[in-house]
Every structure is written in C-alpha cells, then in structure tokens.
Amino acid sequence: MNTLKTGLSIDSALAEISQPxxxxxxxxxxxxxLAEDLQQETLLRIARGFDTFDGRSSLKTWSFSIANRVAADYFRQPERRRQIVELDEANDAIDPDREIGERVIEDEMNQCVRQVIDSLPDSYRSALILYDLEELSIEHTAEVCQCSIANAKIRIHRARLRLKEALQDQCAFYRDGEGVYRCDRKA
Structure with a gap:
C-alpha cells in the first residue's frame, strides 16, 4: 500500500478528495x-501519480490541478466542443413545500448564470469557480491554474466583470413584493 509522508494511503486520499x-x-x-466521467479519469490519474505527490501543496490543490487538466483535455477534442447544458441537477435541493413557480424562477436564474459561466474562457471560468465557488485561497487558485497570484487575481476580476456585464445585458433584476430577488430575461 502506497502512503504519503503524512501516512495517508491512496485509498484514504481518494476518499478524501473524491467529492470535492x-x-x-x-x-x-x-x-x-460528464463530471462523474471526468472525476473517474481524474481519480485514475491521481492514483497513477500518487507516488510523485511530494506534499508541497495540499492534496486538494494537487487534485484540483489534475481535475482542471482532465477537463481541459476533454474540451480540447474537436468532437467534444462545449455546448451549453442546462442545470437539471438541482433536484438534490428541491423542497417539496416550495411553490412550482419559485422553482421555475430559480431554475431560470441558475440557467442564465450557468450559460454566462459556460461562455467564459476556460482560464477565467476555472479561476472563478475555484476561488468563488470552491472557496480556495488565491494562492491555491493560482497553483491549480498554473499561473502567478497576480494573474489569478486578474482572471477572477475579469471573469466577475464579464459575468456582471453579461447578466446585466441579458437579465432584468428586481425585487418582488416579498423582497425576493428575481430575474426576467430581456427580449
């Protein structure tokens, strides 16, 4: 059984980083x-390269670097060029007590944001997701993206600007009578 200097085995390492x-x-x-397929490829690469992991970064950062390359490799193939996909996986968080109208509005907002995120260049998208959604530090985001800290900050800033501009161009935001933030698509 292979173990890291910290005593972490391959099995425990894979279990620790599988969900993130x-x-x-x-x-x-x-x-x-698609994410599940890419996860499997990522975990295979992690297992194959486990002996080379020297612990200079955290296991999570190293794993995200590999996942980032796996996803980029996947989309480099011409027959697999990205097409915008709707977020249907929100079913995990569906509350049966919520009105259907509320779920439809939330799904529309999620779809709009997803489309804008999908339209970002890969370098901006990965930096934004790692920093804002995965809550990695700027240092770890830079390491995963294989760029300097300054460059990671620039990517995140530009991604946020593009996201904001695209949402303002495509959506009319307002608060309804109950103070809930809503969005309507612009014609």
Whole structure:
C-alpha cells in the first residue's frame, strides 16, 4: 500500500478528495454525468501519480490541478466542443413545500448564470469557480491554474466583470413584493 509522508494511503486520499473533485468538475462542465466521467479519469490519474505527490501543496490543490487538466483535455477534442447544458441537477435541493413557480424562477436564474459561466474562457471560468465557488485561497487558485497570484487575481476580476456585464445585458433584476430577488430575461 502506497502512503504519503503524512501516512495517508491512496485509498484514504481518494476518499478524501473524491467529492470535492466531483463538485468542482460539475461546476466546471455544468453536467453531472460528464463530471462523474471526468472525476473517474481524474481519480485514475491521481492514483497513477500518487507516488510523485511530494506534499508541497495540499492534496486538494494537487487534485484540483489534475481535475482542471482532465477537463481541459476533454474540451480540447474537436468532437467534444462545449455546448451549453442546462442545470437539471438541482433536484438534490428541491423542497417539496416550495411553490412550482419559485422553482421555475430559480431554475431560470441558475440557467442564465450557468450559460454566462459556460461562455467564459476556460482560464477565467476555472479561476472563478475555484476561488468563488470552491472557496480556495488565491494562492491555491493560482497553483491549480498554473499561473502567478497576480494573474489569478486578474482572471477572477475579469471573469466577475464579464459575468456582471453579461447578466446585466441579458437579465432584468428586481425585487418582488416579498423582497425576493428575481430575474426576467430581456427580449
């Protein structure tokens, strides 16, 4: 059994990072099934390269770096060029007591945000997801993205600007009578 200097075995390492990697890939690609496939490839690469992991970064950061490359490799193939995918996987969080209208509005907002995130260049999308959604530090985000800290900050800033501009162009935001934030698509 291979173990790290910290005594972590391959099995325990894979168990520790399996869910965070899946969550990251799902946010990156916008499709649960594809994310699961990419997760498997990522875990295989982690297992194959486990002996080379020297602990200079955290296991999570190292794993996200591999997941990032796996996803980028997948989308580099011409027959697999990205097509916008709707977020249907919100079923995990469906509350049966909520009105259907509320769920439809939330799904529309999620779809709009997903489409804008999907339209970002890969370097911006990965930096934004890692930093804002996965809550990695700027240092770890830079490490995963294989860029300097300054460059990671620039990518995140530009991604946020593009996200904000696209949402303002495509959506009319308002608060309803109950003070809930809503969005209507602009014509």
């Amino acid at each position: 990697v899946l969550r990251y890939l799902e946010r990156y690609v916008g499709d649960r099934t």
